[in-house]
Amino acid sequence: MNSPEPQSYRPTLVVGPDDAGAYLERLGITSSVLLEALEAGERRASEITKFHPVTAAGLTRWIEVVGVLRDGLAVDADWIPSDDLNRPVTTRPDFAVSLSVVGGDELTGSLGADHQPKAARRRGSATTAALRDQLELITVAKVLEAEAVAPLTIADAVPEGQWFLLYHREKGTGKLFCEVSKARDISDGQFTGWLVRVILDPLTFGGADVAVRPLDEGGDDLDFKITDAG
Numbered sequence: 346m347n348s349p350e351p352q353s354y355r356p357t358l359v360v361g362p363d364d365a366g367a368y369l370e371r372l373g374i375t376s377s378v379l380l381e382a383l384e385a386g387e388r389r390a391s392e393i394t395k396f397h398p399v400t401a402a403g404l405t406r407w408i409e410v411v412g413v414l415r416d417g418l419a420v421d422a423d424w425i426p427s428d429d430l431n432r433p434v435t436t437r438p439d440f441a442v443s444l445s446v447v448g449g450d451e452l453t454g455s456l457g458a459d460h461q462p463k464a465a466r467r468r469g470s471a472t473t474a475a476l477r478d479q480l481e482l483i484t485v486a487k488v489l490e491a492e493a494v495a496p497l498t499i500a501d502a503v504p505e506g507q508w509f510l511l512y513h514r515e516k517g518t519g520k521l522f523c524e525v526s527k528a529r530d531i532s533d534g535q536f537t538g539w540l541v542r543v544i545l546d547p548l549t550f551g552g553a554d555v556a557v558r559p560l561d562e563g564g565d566d567l568d569f570k571i572t573d574a575g
Contacts, residue, residue, distance in 0.1 A: 357459075358496070359456060359458050359541075362545060379414065382410045382417060383548060386405075389405045391559045401560075403448060415433065418435050425437075432469070432472060441505040442505050442508060443508065446509070448512060449464060449511035450462055450465055469534065476528060476531045488540050489529075504540055510525050520547045520550075521550065524542050527541045
């Protein structure tokens with residue numbers, strides 16, 4: 346994994362795998378639902394071959410994770426799916442917490458308060474609008490105000506608002522790194538830091554010698570490169 350860049354703000358609260366399950370329960374999220382969704386995404390991505398479009402593996406993984414996650418949280422805890430501005434989200438029944446799915450970079454799922462994962466691909470206007478929503482801005486401002494007195498700790502109230510399930514399939518290792526995190530802000534379609542990162546144990550799918558490896562390992566789906574043929 347790459348070395349983290351230095352950050353100017355207070356360290357992020359990083360909740361390690363040993364405490365992740367209990368912390369997520371406070372958000373109303375069951376770890377087993379997350380794992381089921383991530384495993385389903387791996388299976389679907391592994392079905393994609395070189396004959397599919399180059400974006401297929403990453404897109405297929407994301408679609409499956411979103412679908413299984415939203416279904417699981419609806420069955421497990423009555424979470425409510427929505428698609429405002431075509432952005433798939435699932436929201437807790439009290440509307441205080443929402444969760445969406447994002448492919449992350451190589452710092453996803455890494456421990457360290459100075460590690461600040463990025464989205465593998467810049468987010469669209471719908472994600473920016475969600476993070477600039479008035480209630481979301483008030484929620485983040487309250488946390489930052491409290492941080493000015495003392496850093497956020499695992500014993501403090503869990504911040505509400507917008508949360509993200511990030512995942513990254515590491516190239517050549519069979520490992521899928523993942524976390525559930527709350528962003529500080531977003532700029533130009535990219536996350537600029539995190540208030541809280543809840544790190545899950547990485548999932549391992551057969552290791553480096555597995556016969557069929559998903560084509561999106563090492564990153565999200567690929568960009569098209571358009572060249573002038575004339």
